[in-house]
Amino acid sequence: MAAVGFDSGSVWLLCFVSLLLLLSGRVNSEPTQDKQALLAFLNQTPHANRVQWNSSDSACNWFGVECDPNRSFVYSVRLPGVGLVGAIPANTLGRLSQLRVLSLRSNRLSGEIPSDFSNLTLLRSLYVQDNALTGEFPAGLTRLTRLTRLDLSSNNFTGPIPFSINNLTHLTGLFLENNGFSGALPSISAPLVNFNVSNNNLNGSIPQTLSKFDASAFAGNVDLCGKPLNNQCSPFFPSPAPSPNPENPPPNPSHKKSKKLSKGAKIAIGVAAGLLALILLLILFLCLKKRHRRRQTAKPPKPPSTTARTVAAEAGTSSSKEDITGGSIEAERNKLVFFEGGVYSFDLEDLLRASAEVLGKGSVGTSYKAVLEEGTTVVVKRLKDVSVSKREFDMQMEVLGKIKHQNVVPLRAFYYSKDEKLLVYDFMAAGSLSALLHGSRGSGRTPLDWDNRMKIALSAARGLTHLHVSGKVVHGNIKSSNILLRPDQEASVSDFGLNPLFGATTTPNRVAGYRAPEVVETRKVTFKSDVYSFGVLLLELLTGKAPNQASLGEEGIDLPRWVQSVVREEWTAEVFDVELIRYPNIEEEMVQLLQIAMASVSTVPDQRPSMQEVLRMMEDMNRGETDDGLRQSSDDPSKGSEGQTPPPESRTPP
Incomplete structure (x- = not known):
């Protein structure tokens, strides 16, 4: 009987140890290879103190990093506006073979996109806008056939937009504005819903597959023509004609008559041709000069950083931005203004691109739930019938933006223009x-x-x-x-x-x-x-x-x-x-x-x-009950989140 008891106890002990090991293995699951790739990226890229990854902690707990539910691989990396500087190092992010979302927008990245980005075959969304990236359209990106959104806007890319972009058969959003892309627009057959190539150097006629988009998507390309733009295509950009049939060449009567032309006629034709060529050269020179002047005014400078207190953005589908320290009076008027100590880094353009859902229509306006590209969710209230001036509006917003208390929904940002007045609040998922x-x-x-x-x-x-x-x-x-x-x-x-x-x-x-x-x-x-x-x-x-x-x-x-x-x-x-x-x-x-x-x-x-x-x-x-968290022992329950005692309340409002 004793031996049986010992054997039974051993079995139970073995089962218990096995269970502990199993649980330990589950808890400590770690995407080791992805962690090494991320550490290599951060170590080789200068950055602000906002990104502090602890190598002894799980990568799934790091700022801007999200893993799959089993914590076995890195699912998304979102590092917008965190002060990343310099080139994206090769053999780092390109090793995240299971990555679905990558957002490096609004930093100061430069150089070319590494060719090993072509290894990110499961990538669905890539956001690198508002940087200083250079080079031609990254050829490796055309191999990422699962991409649905690609944003290369507001960089310094040059060269043609390749026809191989048609490999991206799932692409619904393509943003290439504010770059130096040149050449003709390829016909793109992807199921695009959002598209913008404004403020580039593109020329030629707009393909029929892209003519469904608004004219603002093509603005700032002075040599583009065709629908939806107002300017019709000139003979300089004819539609491609069918190739002639070599078996039945077209007749050339001028060739037959050329033998009958006199010498004087030939000289006259030569002089006329020379004059025509001279006139064409003069017209071409004037067009180039006008084009240069228009491009200087159409492409404003990019802001140096989006971590400033105010983010400049035009109110429209175009994403061109004004420098926050200068620009016209109209640009000063069209800003999304954030308050100090905020937790968000996006701009008005991001709000316009966000998916929106109506939460309710109240007496002062309509509230929307807006989900931005990097997963941030906010509430945007669109005010109606505002009757005060911009100065009065700004003054009231400054008062409201300073109010901080755990039982007051903070006002995070506001926007004022002639036609739109917007307020941005935190989203409260539990409802009202x-x-x-x-x-x-x-x-x-x-x-x-x-x-x-x-x-x-x-x-x-x-x-x-x-x-x-x-x-x-x-x-x-x-x-x-x-x-x-x-x-x-x-x-x-x-x-x-x-x-x-x-x-x-x-x-x-x-x-x-x-x-x-x-x-x-x-x-x-x-x-x-x-x-x-x-x-x-x-x-x-x-x-x-x-x-x-x-x-x-x-x-x-x-x-x-x-x-x-x-x-x-x-x-x-x-x-x-x-x-x-x-x-x-x-x-x-x-x-x-x-x-x-x-x-x-x-x-x-x-x-x-x-x-x-x-x-x-x-x-x-309920002063005698303190076990349910409803009571407050503070002498002054109206203290703010900073613990400052407010002044006595006046009997009448100020």
Whole structure:
């Protein structure tokens, strides 16, 4: 029996050790060869301190590097705008045989693209725009038959565009603008959706396969002609004629008559031919001089770096850029302006190329989810009916851009032109409180429990208090769709401080039900009207009813008056959301929050508490409980992310 026990124990020990080894092998999976290739690339390429790869760590954890789910090979390398300088070293990136995406754009790379890039046979997207790369069109790239997007724009490439580009049968996006490519455009049969060869030295007629694109895709090539350009092709660029049949040569009557020409006629013809040649040479000289002058004005200098605070980009499909330190007044007007301490490095052209999805249409404009080429996702709000000047717009953006708090969605960038006003925010993948609270209430719905409702209310109150106390900014448009959520159910307020962009006569109509009574009449928002809107938001959390829904009984009644009428009849329990009934021991907290909400929606503005007081009352409700992360022990809950204590709130807005 003892021997049997020993054998059994040995088997278990062996199994346990094997399992440990198996798990260890899984955890420590490492694309060793790809790691060596990346280290060789970084060691041979001068770069900024932003790229710091720890050789003792897994390459899959490095900045800008993404591996496959099994961490067995490097899937993508994205290093845009990180200060890479000099030539791309050979025998480095070309060894990443499983690479799908490579982005080296907006650096200071020079020299030719290494020929060993032809080994990247699985590559789908290559972005090297906004560098100083030279040489002819990289022949090795025409062997990457799985490429779908190729961007060589804003470099110093020269020579012809090869016909072998037709090997790229999956290509949907080809960007070659702002280079020195010359010669005729080849007929490209790939299924292109995006195409641009503007600001090069191309000549001849535009092939029919490319004539479907806008004229802006061919602008800046003074010798290009044909559809979609306005200039018709001259006899200097005739369409290729069919070859003559040698068996039946065409008749040449002039050859027969030449024998009958007199000597005087021959001299006259010779003189006329000489004069014609002289005239043609003069015309050609004038054309070349005009072409040189137009090219000087059509091709502006490239900016030295895209890591500056403002990125210059023209508002259109053309990707030509103005130097951020100079240029015309119009160029100064057309900038995507980033705020200090931002995490993004893209420009307006990248936004125009991004895939966009409409998230919602609000009272101030439409919001889009934009996914950029390197995988960055942002929210772009396109404002409508802005009535202030550029100077006033910029001043308000400077105020909003300085607001930093964990419960406020940061404004990352803005853009102003005569026709477009854009704001750029972080994308919050968890969605809005409105969608969570009023989404499908069918059998598959997961109810929003009391603890999470309280967490959302508290975190939203902290964000709004920070706006009032530290930022001195009136939100002006508080509603559940502007309360965005993080995965931990913490809330952040968005779309704040936009009211000053609209004149008193053009102030957008806010969603019915959230507006304070005085705002309906004066159309002027204040700190106290924000408190009213937040009180409505608390009632929304307590009742589960949207303020503008029609199921509040009496037609035309708003949520605060409906709650007052129910409470007045002493049916308080009927107020609360039926989804909250299942949770025990929360009645007292619900009643306390209801009292805070009712004080906040007082008809008289002076009778409402300040947001600072609202927040403190909400935290006093749960001061004794600290185990669920809802409570805050700080003496001043409205402190910003830097820990600075805000000044006392004034009774009236600035």
